[in-house]
Amino acid sequence: MTQKELEQLLGDMTLPEKIGQMTQLMGNFYEDDSSSVLTGPAGDLNISKEQLTYAGSVLSGYGAGELIRMQDAYLKSQPHRIPMLFMRDIIHGMKTIFPIPLAQGASFDPELTEKCAEATAKEAAVSGLHVTFAPMTDLVRDARWGRVMESTGEDPYLNSRMTEAAVRGFQGKDVKEPYRIAACLKHFAGYGAATAGRDYNAVEMGEHTLREYYLPSFQAGIDTGAKLVMTAFHTIDGVPCSVNRHLMKEILRDEMGFEGVLISDFGALGETVTHGYCADGTDAARKSLEAGVDIDMMSSVYPGSLRYLVKEEPEYMEMIDACVMRILQLKNALGLFENPYKDADPEEEKKIILCPSHRELARKASSASFVLLKNDGLLPLSEGKDGKKIAFIGPYVYSRQLNSSWAFTGDSRDCVSLKEAAEEIFPGEQTVYLQGCPMLGAEAAFLSGFGEEAKGALLTVTEEEKRNMLQNAVLAAKQADIVVLALGEHFLQSGEATSRAMIEIPEIQMEMFREIRRVNNRIVVILFNGRPLDLREISREAGAILEVWLPGTEGGHAVVDVLTGRVNPSGRLPMSFPYCVGQVPVFYNELRTGRPKIPGQSERFQSKYLDIPNEPLYPFGFGLSYTEFQISPVELSSQSMTPGGSIEARVTVKNIGHTEGTETLQMYLGDLSASVARPVKELKGFRKVTLSPGESREEEFQISEETLRFVRADGRFVSEPGTFRIWIGNSSQTENCAEFELRMNCRELC
């Protein structure tokens, strides 16, 4: 439809139709849609039959046949045959599940993420979906917050590149094209900074920090054309995001230029009353309209109060029309007026879902996301050729639950377990596989409210069964040349509403680790988890640690690919692993303070802890390889720059090891003095460099005046003259740096 036709349509619509377009309900309001998963407290919305009839979008199930039927039934009831929009959380895979976003952040490979998003979009589109509530682009610094697993980490630059890649992968150049779905950036904004790491808790943040760290990846997503943005649950400086006009209208739309559809998070409009901010539903409707929220997801505010609001205050009708127009434009951009089913096709669905090329991509993406945290020479394992006995032990040896709590469209039965993958490679006579202990001990009780998905975790194992499991495991470990321990969080221990105050590997697993360590000190730990954990004991006692996150459908194959060296690990940490939970939030791009802790000095009055170091156990950007790289000192093309100019920073990388590998070069900038205190360093570029043994290559990063810009105290995004440092290395702790000056003539200074 043309814009003129859309305007004509809007003019013909009744108020109930318009309010319906602004209402999103769950699929199970229409039929017993068992595949719909409640992602929040639905409560009693007392939705009338008319409201149900007119609701313009569905947080739905999936399946081409089911959604075609829903669309047919819906269109028949629409006076203007406005098609329904099917939206869903397809966060890191539809049926082929890719690594969690935090793992994809660790790959430092936006192109790979784009491919995963493209494959996800294809599977979602043929299943009848039009919109995904992804990418989640919240910056995260607090490992207590369970939703860190949905983010790509603690750095604005990395998050921006990964967000752009995900939006490109989902949407392509035109969402109307086959196999494309609309992307939704979430959660606007600052959700990752919930006080004390407790989900939904208040966020207290100055606007400078919000703009410097939390908004850049949203801007990157908007500039890449994301069609939707989702509001966040929390208050920021006392005002709930969903009704925060300054945030949603003045910043998101007016400053950042977002023109798409703004959808509330699940029930968030109704929760503005619970927050004690809006007086009642009508007040919430008024403030949500003023903030420019177009769609009310699963609350009764818009369906229940909008008509009363416009009756008392008819001037709000104009705002309603503006919201409805944006929704009609989204449906039009997807081509739904011409083809309400878009790519829904049961036959195509069978061919594309979990096809070999998607599984192959998932395997590649998983292994590329793994981070080798420690290796005293135990890895890679020979593939049984040396006759060594290997004992695979732990709850993740047999488990196929390698997806996350945000992959409920996937099926863990499609996953390849570590045991299944290992049996394909390692000779049976040299390997044994044991569970060793349950996944969870006392922690299982915390999952009691998690329904069907937690069933396995809540299975009770008798004390005698536990003793036998452990005894068998210790005996096997005693007889083995090397032990591979597959440990980690239960997949439901990270994700929404899973904040943890103690960020440790479940104690029952650590007890087994200690018993096994007594009889064998050649232990490789494979870590399955959705967040950084306190790894102090493991890092002391294990010979090798491979972080594999929640690796998805092809997780088992990917782990064995890296264990055997078929794939040389190249992942780098997208989020710092704290020394302990007391250090949280901990992040590399911090301010230096007026009394920085000087390494090697024991000055009393410095910014430090008495009982732990300031540094995380494993820093942002860190990761090892099976080979070794040498990075030459940084060379600059000039020691000074003027506005409009640029300088090049060069290093030579050499593979001085014995096997091919990929180094992730990271370029950091430090602004030594400015009109606001600046981070000690900030990532401003990265590049993956694959080299054969002995091979070297010169790599160059360009630094322009734009690279030096930052959000000043007055809110302007500009650079300032002064001295800068450029580091180029293999983690945020690199000391390989050079200095230069940015000089400005007096005109620029005004």
Ligand code: GLC
């Ligand atoms: C949830 C989440 C949000 C998700 C939405 C729909 O509560 O906060 O990320 O997209 O509801 O399921």
